[in-house]
Amino acid sequence: MLSRKVGLKFRDMSISSIGSAEPATGALTRIREVVGPKGWIDRPEDLEPFLIEERGRFHGRCLAVVRPADTAEVAAVVRSCWAAAIPLVPHGGNTGLVGGGVPDGGIVLSTARLNRIRNTDHANRAMTVEAGVILADVQAAAEQAGLLFPLSLAAEGSCQIGGNLATNAGGVTVVRYGNARDLVLGLEVVLPDGRIWNGLRALRKDNTGYDLKHLFLGSEGTLGIITAAVLKLFARPRATATALVAIPTPAAAIALLDRVQDACGDALTAFELLSRPAVTFCCRHIAGIADPFAEPHPWYVLVHLTSPRAGDSLTEALEAVLGDGLEQEIVVDAVIAQNEGQVAELWRLRESIPEAQKPEGGSIKNDVSVPVSRVPEFLERATAAVEAAMSGIRVVAFGHVGDGNIHFNLSQPVGVDRDAFLAEWDRFDRIVADIATDLGGSFSAEHGVGRLKRSDMARYKDPVELDLMRTLKRGLDPAGIMNPGKLIVDG
Ligand SMILES: Cc1cc2nc3c(=O)[nH]c(=O)nc-3n(C[C@H](O)[C@H](O)[C@H](O)COP(=O)(O)OP(=O)(O)OC[C@H]3O[C@@H](n4cnc5c(N)ncnc54)[C@H](O)[C@@H]3O)c2cc1C
Structure with a gap:
């Protein structure tokens, strides 16, 4: 029964490019034996969550x-897929x-099911x-060991x-600890042919090729x-200071970032930009969120400082920078959190923006980056371009401005049809990505390429870089x- 069903489905699949292969049905039977009943799902209703x-x-x-x-079972599955040329899609938390x-x-x-923490080495600050393992569980395990895994x-x-x-x-x-790739000492990988590469070295220095x-x-x-x-682990923060700062312009955000970095060094742990529409949407739609300021302001930054030294007076340091900022007119107003509850409230405002956009109708998402110094120019040019392309479009810009990474989200004009607006996704994606790349930026700062942005690779990547990528792909797979x-994609 299994092989008859599988045979039918397999003929539907467009895998002709993969070349000669042993019959897929035999491979699928073997894979099912390898993973056992706990590791096999094929009822259509159970497959559904993996398809969206x-x-x-x-x-x-x-x-x-x-x-x-475990890894041995992964390798056995991959070996069978390799032999039968069956496509394989890794799936994490989706x-x-x-x-x-x-x-x-x-x-x-x-x-x-590969969800074990194998080892924590406190002295080596590695795990x-x-x-x-769910990211929050990695963070919790690091905390239990008295250390920090900073990806958040x-x-x-x-x-x-x-x-x-x-x-x-x-x-x-990222402004303090870097991207995920900066937090890794070693990896274990099952290669496309099913071999296991054990690169689980916990070394901070290894100059061997x-x-x-x-x-x-x-x-x-x-x-x-x-x-x-x-993974690399770090000292836990024992002192923090968090402020929401009202600023007049994006240029003021970059000027303030510069001053905070000069004054506070690597205590600067997050520096996030919020635009007025983002704050308005949060206040309008998210229960328990109210504007922290008496008056509306066009832009805000959320500044978060941390230090492993309990005695560090980060609040005083932040107050001093903000005081200078007021004098230099790059800061209009600020609220500094007085306790953990207020810190959480300020972060909730920032984290609620994507959710708060939903009741406002269709939202076209963007995730671009430019050199930090060019963020103001990007925001000015991109806002003018999208407003010229569609009257009434609402720019909801926010994001990791300390890394030059802006989520330049676009909410539909009030009253237009949601689907008609979303049908314009590619056009607006192009407008925004053209400007970001023209400023020396990237069309995808942190979400990757996947299926959504693969055509952007051909448009924006250097042909030599693309050729190198394809050479690597063909060599390994x-x-x-x-x-x-x-x-x-090849070609
Ligand atoms: C509310 C929300 C906020 C987010 N915020 C951020 C953010 O601030 N920064 C950011 O970078 N991203 C963000 N993302 C995107 C997403 O959370 C990240 O891309 C995350 O790293 C994906 O992890 P995942 O386990 O869900 O992977 P999945 O979605 O399951 O997979 C993502 C890709 O990785 C591949 N993959 C998964 N596991 C493996 C593996 N073990 N080996 C090889 N390939 C694998 C998959 O095939 C797929 O191509 C956000 C997403 C949401 C929904």
């Missing part, structure tokens, strides 16, 4: 979902936003975790560390399956079984 993603822009299809229990985990045939490999993003309760590394996730602390882990970090599952990683159709 958060923003609902894609709907996929697959033969089955497998949930291997919080990705570019369709990278949505399958178009083949098998989905979920890392949910070895399996790919399926709004999806941390559901995304998995494997997905974070495969997408080189960013989040709110190509640093292969960086091939897989940010590769969105197209070069192999990350099964475990050695000549049959193209690993997450086909994502990130780079």
Whole structure:
């Protein structure tokens, strides 16, 4: 029964490019034996959650979902897929936003059962975790060890560390700790042919040739399956200071960033921009959120400082910078959190923006970056361009301005049809990405490429860089079984 059903479905799949292969039905039977009943899903209603993603822009299809229990089982599954040329899509917490985990045939490999913390080495400030550990659980395990794993993003309760590394996730602390790729000492990866690369070295210095882990970090599952990683840990913050600062212009945000960096050094842990429409939407739609200021202001930054030294007077340092800022007219007003509850309230305002946009109708999302110094120019040019392209469009800009990364989201004009507005996604994506890249920026700062932005690769990437990427892909995965159709397409 299994083989008859699978045979029918398999003929539907467009995998002709993959070349000669042993019959898929035999491979699927073997894979099912490898993972056992706990690791095999093929009922259509159970497959459904693996075929969609958060923003609902894609709907996929697959033969089955497998949930291997350990690295050896992952390797056995991949070996069978390699032999039978069955496409394989790695699946973590499914919080990705570019369709990278949505399958178009083949098998989905979920890392949910690879959820062990293998080792914590306090003296080495390192922790070895399996790919399926939820990011919030990684943070909690580090905290239990008296240390900090600093990667932090709004999806941390559901995304998995494997997905974070495969997408080189960013989040709110990049200005201090870097992206996910900066937080990794070693990796374990199952390669497209099923071999296991054990690169789980916990070394801070290792000058022995190509640093292969960086091939897989940010590769969105197209070069192999990350099964475990050695993560860097840091001292826990023991002093903090957080302020929401009202500013007149984006240029003032960059001027203030410069001054905070000069005065506070690496205590600067997050520096987030919020536009007035973003704050208005939060106050209008999110229960318990009220404007922290008596008057509306056009722009705000959320500044967060931390230090591992309990006695550090960060609040005084921040007050001094903000006081200077007032005199220099780059700061209009500020609220400084007095306790943990107020810190959480200010962060809630920032984190609620995507949710607050939903009741306002269709929203076209963007995730671009430019050199920090060019953020004001980007915002000015991009706002003028989208407003010229559609009257009444509402720019809801916010994001990690300390890294030059702006979520330049666009809410539909009031009263227009939601679907008609969303149908314009590609046009606006192009307008915004053209300006960002013209300013030396990137069309995808932190969400990756996936399926959504793969055509942008051809438009914006240097041809030599694209050729190098394709050479790597062909070298490691000549049959193209690993997450086909994502990130780079051949041609
Ligand atoms: C509310 C919200 C806020 C977000 N905020 C941020 C943010 O601030 N910064 C940011 O960078 N992203 C953000 N994201 C996007 C998303 O959370 C990240 O991309 C996250 O790192 C994805 O992890 P995941 O486990 O959900 O991966 P998935 O969505 O399951 O997969 C993402 C991609 O990685 C591949 N993949 C997954 N696991 C593996 C593995 N073990 N080996 C190889 N490939 C694998 C998949 O095939 C897919 O291509 C946000 C998303 C949401 C919903």
